[in-house]
Amino acid sequence: MLPRASCRLQAINIHYQNATLRLFSSQVHVNSIDLTANDFRRNYETALPYSEIPGPSAFTLMKNALPGGKLFGKEFDVISKEYRREYGDLFKFPSIFGSMEFVATHKPEDFQTVFRTEGQWPERMGLKTMIHYRTKVRPDIFGKHSGLANAQGKEWGDFRSAVNPVMMQPRNTMIYIPKVDAVAVDFVKRIQRIRNAKTKEVPDNFENELNKWALEAVAVIAMDARLGLLHDNYNKRSAKLIQGARDAFRLMFELEFRPSLWRFISTPKFKKFIEALDAVTDVSCEIIEEAGERFNKKPESSENHDESVLEKLLQIDPLLAKVMAIDMLFGGIDTTSSAITSLLYLLAKNPDKQENLRQEIMTKLPNKDSSLTAESMKHFPYLRACLKESLRVLPTVGGNVRTVAQNIILQGYQIPKGTTVSMGTGALLREDEHFPNANKYEPERWLKKDGVPAPAKSAHPYIFLPFGFGPRMCVGKRFAEMEIETLVARIIRNFHVEWHHPDLKFKFTSVNVPADKLLFTFKDI
Numbered sequence: 001m002l003p004r005a006s007c008r009l010q011a012i013n014i015h016y017q018n019a020t021l022r023l024f025s026s027q028v029h030v031n032s033i034d035l036t037a038n039d040f041r042r043n044y045e046t047a048l049p050y051s052e053i054p055g056p057s058a059f060t061l062m063k064n065a066l067p068g069g070k071l072f073g074k075e076f077d078v079i080s081k082e083y084r085r086e087y088g089d090l091f092k093f094p095s096i097f098g099s100m101e102f103v104a105t106h107k108p109e110d111f112q113t114v115f116r117t118e119g120q121w122p123e124r125m126g127l128k129t130m131i132h133y134r135t136k137v138r139p140d141i142f143g144k145h146s147g148l149a150n151a152q153g154k155e156w157g158d159f160r161s162a163v164n165p166v167m168m169q170p171r172n173t174m175i176y177i178p179k180v181d182a183v184a185v186d187f188v189k190r191i192q193r194i195r196n197a198k199t200k201e202v203p204d205n206f207e208n209e210l211n212k213w214a215l216e217a218v219a220v221i222a223m224d225a226r227l228g229l230l231h232d233n234y235n236k237r238s239a240k241l242i243q244g245a246r247d248a249f250r251l252m253f254e255l256e257f258r259p260s261l262w263r264f265i266s267t268p269k270f271k272k273f274i275e276a277l278d279a280v281t282d283v284s285c286e287i288i289e290e291a292g293e294r295f296n297k298k299p300e301s302s303e304n305h306d307e308s309v310l311e312k313l314l315q316i317d318p319l320l321a322k323v324m325a326i327d328m329l330f331g332g333i334d335t336t337s338s339a340i341t342s343l344l345y346l347l348a349k350n351p352d353k354q355e356n357l358r359q360e361i362m363t364k365l366p367n368k369d370s371s372l373t374a375e376s377m378k379h380f381p382y383l384r385a386c387l388k389e390s391l392r393v394l395p396t397v398g399g400n401v402r403t404v405a406q407n408i409i410l411q412g413y414q415i416p417k418g419t420t421v422s423m424g425t426g427a428l429l430r431e432d433e434h435f436p437n438a439n440k441y442e443p444e445r446w447l448k449k450d451g452v453p454a455p456a457k458s459a460h461p462y463i464f465l466p467f468g469f470g471p472r473m474c475v476g477k478r479f480a481e482m483e484i485e486t487l488v489a490r491i492i493r494n495f496h497v498e499w500h501h502p503d504l505k506f507k508f509t510s511v512n513v514p515a516d517k518l519l520f521t522f523k524d525i
């Protein structure tokens with residue numbers, strides 16, 4: 001323990017918490033935007049009752065979702081699209097087999113109402129499968145913590161206040177650039193090794209390679225550990241972690257959102273899910289323990305400015321540090337690799353944009369072995385725009401969710417406090433009404449030119465929220481953006497990225513993942 005560092009962290013923590021509260025205080029309790037409490041109460045009483053929100057009955061939903069039904073095996077975005085066509089921009093998904101009833105909306109004004117009334121401790125429904133696993137199956141590891149993503153109320157507020165200064169401050173992200181860049185350089189070498197010598201196309205397991213990069217990069221930030229995943233003979237333990245995270249993510253989605261009896265009996269899928277989570281938990285704990293031993297061996301006097309997230313959090317609360325590190329390993333694989341897949345694919349399909357990006361990168365990486373620094377990363381506005389645009393055209397997550405914190409009115413209907421509302425932002429990102437030429441990949445729409453604001457700024461501000469919104473937004477946002485930008489800068493500096501196959505499809509699990517093999521071609525510059 002380092003008491004002085006701990007005090008410093010707590011001071012930053014309090015400062016950050018105050019700043020965060022200031023930032024969002026103007027957004028609290030304004031559902032009635034500009035209405036007095038009495039006016040709002042009157043409006044609420046005369047609004048249409050919640051029970052009248054249109055939508056399929058539990059029976060129809062079951063019938064459609066079971067074998068032979070019109071939506072059998074369909075992804076959530078397809079089901080949502082179908083019901084939106086049938087019922088309009090607001091409809092209700094009833095509860096089946098103990099799953100949660102929720103309201104789905106596709107109107108930006110509704111997103112604004114929900115977010116601006118979310119309060120100090122916004123609630124996003126916890127994942128019942130994860131909470132069950134952590135509190136009932138593995139309390140030995142997780143103690144009272146079901147994880148940041150699943151905690152609610154003050155427990156969430158305390159957890160988040162502890163991790164925010166370490167994970168959300170830009171300064172604390174930049175310090176990891178050299179280490180994350182070293183991972184990117186290794187990945188470039190890996191591409192050179194594994195691609196076909198003649199065609200330069202990578203093997204059909206390239207998605208797994210991207211997963212390995214994502215885990216290697218997040219581990220270096222989370223616990224200053226190089227796992228060696230980019231070597232030819234990477235160890236079985238890490239393979240188990242990747243496979244476990246991938247299986248758990250996909251099964252979690254099925255168990256949470258499709259009809260399932262797991263709440264009543266341990267179904268085969270549920271057993272597989274527990275096995276997958278056990279693999280993630282056990283391997284993560286081993287890696288964390290090894291990191292802890294390394295930190296203990298560090299001399300007291302050694303520099304601590306680029307301490308890992310784990311090391312910093314250990315000085316605040318060891319259990320919280322462990323749970324957050326596990327969540328970083330678990331949550332930092334599929335998300336980041338899905339986002340980078342979309343970006344590489346869109347750059348491959350739009351060679352002119354790829355060339356613009358290369359020109360920008362060349363200014364700071366004149367040689368292939370020039371170093372990427374925090375300073376050089378500040379000068380890549382086009383790279384940032386390319387990432388934003390790919391998160392718009394092929395978003396990693398399809399929407400946002402909140403449990404509403406007070407009674408509100410959406411599209412004339414009463415939405416009582418405690419209702420789960422799913423905001424289908426993903427569906428609107430490809431609509432011309434919000435983004436002209438919405439299907440076109442145009443990073444320029446995110447850039448201001450000659451003093452003229454970026455065209456994308458004229459879209460409703462609550463539609464493009466790839467990392468969520470407000471105090472509960474993605475805690476890994478800054479790390480994810482930095483990891484992706486670093487790797488893409490390295491790749492585009494080294495290769496022409498090409499795609500010579502039918503259009504790549506994505507499927508919606510908990511995140512959008514590629515449905516086909518990632519057969520990219522990487523030709524040397």
Ligand code: HEM
Binds near residue numbers: 335396466
């Ligand atoms: C491109 C990559 C990523 C995307 C698009 C993404 C997106 C999201 C979104 C939309 C949320 C919900 C936010 C809200 O409700 O307002 C979220 C939450 C979260 N994300 Fe990410 N994420 C990404 C990467 C990561 C990474 C790398 C980590 C770990 C280092 C991470 C950890 C988390 C955690 C722990 C939460 C829950 C936060 C809370 O409830 O306080 N994410 N993410």
